[in-house]
Amino acid sequence: MADPSSYRPKPGQIPDSPGVYKFRDEHRRVIYVGKAKSLRQRLANYFQPLASLHPRTATMVTTAASVEWTVVSTEVEALQLEYSWIKEFDPRFNVKYRDDKSYPYLAVTMNEEFPRVQVMRGHKKKGVRYFGPYAHAWAIRETVDLMLRVFPVRTCSAGVFRNAASAGRPCLLGYIGKCSAPCVARVTPEEHRELADDFCDFMAGRTGTYIRRLEKQMMIAAEDMEYEKAARLRDDIEALRRAMEKNAVVLADATDADLIALAEDELEAAVQIFHVRGGRVRGQRGWVTDKVEAVDTAGLVEHALQQLYGEERGDAVPKEVLVPALPEDAESVSAWLSGRRGSLVSLRVPQRGDKKDLMETVARNAQQALVLHKTKRASDLTTRSRALEEIAEALDLDSAPLRIECFDISHLQGEDVVASMVVFEDGLPRKSEYRRFQIKGFEGQDDVRSMHEVISRRFRRYLAEKDRTGEWGALAEGEAPPGGEAQAGAEAPPGAEGPAGRDVPVGGEVPAEGAQDDGRPRRFAYPPQLVVVDGGQPQVAAARRALDELGIDDVAVCGLAKRLEEVWLPGDDDPVVLPRSSEGLYLLQRVRDTAHDFAIRYQRSKRTKRLRTSPLDAVPGLGESRKQALIKHFGSVKRLKQATIEQICEVPGFGRKTAEAVAVALAQAAPAAPAVNTATGEIMEDDGGTTA
Numbered sequence: 001m002a003d004p005s006s007y008r009p010k011p012g013q014i015p016d017s018p019g020v021y022k023f024r025d026e027h028r029r030v031i032y033v034g035k036a037k038s039l040r041q042r043l044a045n046y047f048q049p050l051a052s053l054h055p056r057t058a059t060m061v062t063t064a065a066s067v068e069w070t071v072v073s074t075e076v077e078a079l080q081l082e083y084s085w086i087k088e089f090d091p092r093f094n095v096k097y098r099d100d101k102s103y104p105y106l107a108v109t110m111n112e113e114f115p116r117v118q119v120m121r122g123h124k125k126k127g128v129r130y131f132g133p134y135a136h137a138w139a140i141r142e143t144v145d146l147m148l149r150v151f152p153v154r155t156c157s158a159g160v161f162r163n164a165a166s167a168g169r170p171c172l173l174g175y176i177g178k179c180s181a182p183c184v185a186r187v188t189p190e191e192h193r194e195l196a197d198d199f200c201d202f203m204a205g206r207t208g209t210y211i212r213r214l215e216k217q218m219m220i221a222a223e224d225m226e227y228e229k230a231a232r233l234r235d236d237i238e239a240l241r242r243a244m245e246k247n248a249v250v251l252a253d254a255t256d257a258d259l260i261a262l263a264e265d266e267l268e269a270a271v272q273i274f275h276v277r278g279g280r281v282r283g284q285r286g287w288v289t290d291k292v293e294a295v296d297t298a299g300l301v302e303h304a305l306q307q308l309y310g311e312e313r314g315d316a317v318p319k320e321v322l323v324p325a326l327p328e329d330a331e332s333v334s335a336w337l338s339g340r341r342g343s344l345v346s347l348r349v350p351q352r353g354d355k356k357d358l359m360e361t362v363a364r365n366a367q368q369a370l371v372l373h374k375t376k377r378a379s380d381l382t383t384r385s386r387a388l389e390e391i392a393e394a395l396d397l398d399s400a401p402l403r404i405e406c407f408d409i410s411h412l413q414g415e416d417v418v419a420s421m422v423v424f425e426d427g428l429p430r431k432s433e434y435r436r437f438q439i440k441g442f443e444g445q446d447d448v449r450s451m452h453e454v455i456s457r458r459f460r461r462y463l464a465e466k467d468r469t470g471e472w473g474a475l476a477e478g479e480a481p482p483g484g485e486a487q488a489g490a491e492a493p494p495g496a497e498g499p500a501g502r503d504v505p506v507g508g509e510v511p512a513e514g515a516q517d518d519g520r521p522r523r524f525a526y527p528p529q530l531v532v533v534d535g536g537q538p539q540v541a542a543a544r545r546a547l548d549e550l551g552i553d554d555v556a557v558c559g560l561a562k563r564l565e566e567v568w569l570p571g572d573d574d575p576v577v578l579p580r581s582s583e584g585l586y587l588l589q590r591v592r593d594t595a596h597d598f599a600i601r602y603q604r605s606k607r608t609k610r611l612r613t614s615p616l617d618a619v620p621g622l623g624e625s626r627k628q629a630l631i632k633h634f635g636s637v638k639r640l641k642q643a644t645i646e647q648i649c650e651v652p653g654f655g656r657k658t659a660e661a662v663a664v665a666l667a668q669a670a671p672a673a674p675a676v677n678t679a680t681g682e683i684m685e686d687d688g689g690t691t692a
Helices: 039-046 055-063 075-089 137-147 158-167 189-203 208-223 227-245 297-309 330-341 353-379 381-394 447-468 537-549 583-611 624-634 637-642 645-649 656-668
Strands: 019-024 030-036 066-071 105-108 117-120 129-131 257-264 268-277 280-290 320-322 346-348 403-412 415-425 435-438 530-534 556-561 566-568
Touching: 019 039, 019 075, 030 039, 030 055, 030 075, 039 066, 075 297, 075 330, 105 137, 105 189, 117 137, 129 189, 137 189, 137 227, 189 208, 208 227, 257 297, 257 353, 268 297, 268 353, 280 297, 280 353, 297 330, 330 346, 381 583, 403 447, 403 583, 415 447, 415 583, 435 447, 435 583, 447 530, 447 537, 530 537, 530 583, 537 556, 556 583, 624 637, 637 656, 645 656
Parallel strands: 257 320, 320 346, 403 530, 530 556
Antiparallel strands: 019 030, 019 066, 105 117, 105 129, 257 268, 268 280, 403 415, 415 435, 556 566
16 A cells, blocks of 8 residues: 655645546556546645545555646647547556447448448447347347338348349348349349438438428329339338337427436445437447546536447437436536537527426436346345355354344424334345334434434334243243343334234234234244444444343444445444445445435324324224315314314214214314424415415
8 A cells, every 4th residue: 555645746846737547556557547627636635644535545446556647738639638548558457338238339331332231239330320229139120121212222231232243132021022122133232322312311310301392202103103113102101100110309490418326325436328319219328337436426427428429420429418316517428429420519408397307317328227236136046145155254153144134213393203123134125124113202303312222222122022032031920031122122123003002014003902813924933144234333232232232243344335335233443345236236236226216215204194193084984085074164274173062073974972073083182283384474364264
């Protein structure tokens, strides 16, 4: 590990001008490439005290052994040089997007005497027109099959073309009218190239003009009583329309644009691109990358633009590029894109309308891609086994944790404090074992105290189950199991609220008092080998303390902190840092994220339920239909509160006993806070009026 001060340039040695810089390690390998408007200011940021640097940046500067730079005249030149160096040196600390698959393109070889339509993958070649990328090669072939009826362009390989030319007979496509058969000189090279140009124009989105031209020719043929020609043109138009229907219109103004969206977490980022031409989605692609450098969303967007357009020229760069966040130097990036296209390129964030809606769709695709990337490893038994072994080794466990339980706390500014417990067995989620908790021991926000309460409640239930099944052996009458409580005081399985303040399993019911065992294993009969808490040292210490108080010493505890994905163990001052490529880290992340999402959903449902509660909910036997009848009769809850029992009895279906119960419930209800019209700032009355 090198000391950054050992290779820090002397004061005044770094120029105050735009440029690109390289960090090299002790073996002279380039490990990081960056650009800056001012090299002096940017490089000075790398030589601050290590404690003030981002951990990833600190790792980079301590790995490096030297730094060098190249001065350029403009920021656009710096952007281009940065991309070239990243491609040339492949630095380990730079974000590099790589395709998650080799996407197929529809290609037209305009660089040949007789252009050919085909499916192509890999690097793009000069003189070839590309359309796409497509998700599947069969989608390209379906489109081409429809298009060849109208544009009979050659699709055969060079060998087939030569064999047909030497034999003097075209292939089958030539006989059925889906190839103009240039191999036997049915058309001249010029006529065949014109067909290829029309094919490319149609695929590029210029569809309306061509279809209108065919419709005009069809009408003329019909007027001239050339009905066979008119029928053939009609079928051609229908074929083209079917080809167009495969790409629905998403932007009504026939826009040519690329939409780029990102989904990211602390370690990885996924990018999705939709290619829109003529208002239709013509292609889609995506990448996933490790966040090996300290970079924000704007930086990820800039890297994605470099990756996407670094090798493109002309129309391959669209007129408009829509992104979720503008790069730090958006003007320079826009100028660089304009230079590659040869005309102005607009780089912006959509704010409203169809483009914003489509951007949200792209963002959902990016989120799905990231989730799929993280979870597809979990479907493989060998990978799951390796993940569990890595966790056991990193946490110094006696065996692989076949059952992992993870706990998370969720609240909104100290209100509706809830917790979740998710269970993973053999590396896979076991949703029937998930539980939800309400924090009942205290009011307010205290994640550490909440974690202690939840862990205590979960494992008291476990000890009670062991006592019930006789695993503790004969106990003295009224004696509690070690570290636990007597059976009479044991809790029900935590989860959604039940009668008398009890908790129940997710989707379950509260068992009747004294219910007999049906022979199936009880919900909390199995202890985990590992408890994971969402948090750092304080939460881990609270969980360990709860287990110690119950006398449980055979369950390991760790915490996973979100900020740097560090694993914390009880009593340790330093975290356990798993390798970025570790399958064990992926599994812990997935367990933690699942618990987090489960807790948030429960917290939101409780908040929604609380905000929608009505004083009428406290009236026993009063269903939704009769509640609606009351509100409809009186107009508002405020007017209902002012009504007498005799007036309530006038509502159909209400006797005096029910009317008295309604009046008592409304009288005991606390006055609700006044609602505010957010548009005008006025206070809304219950009866629909306003007050100043």
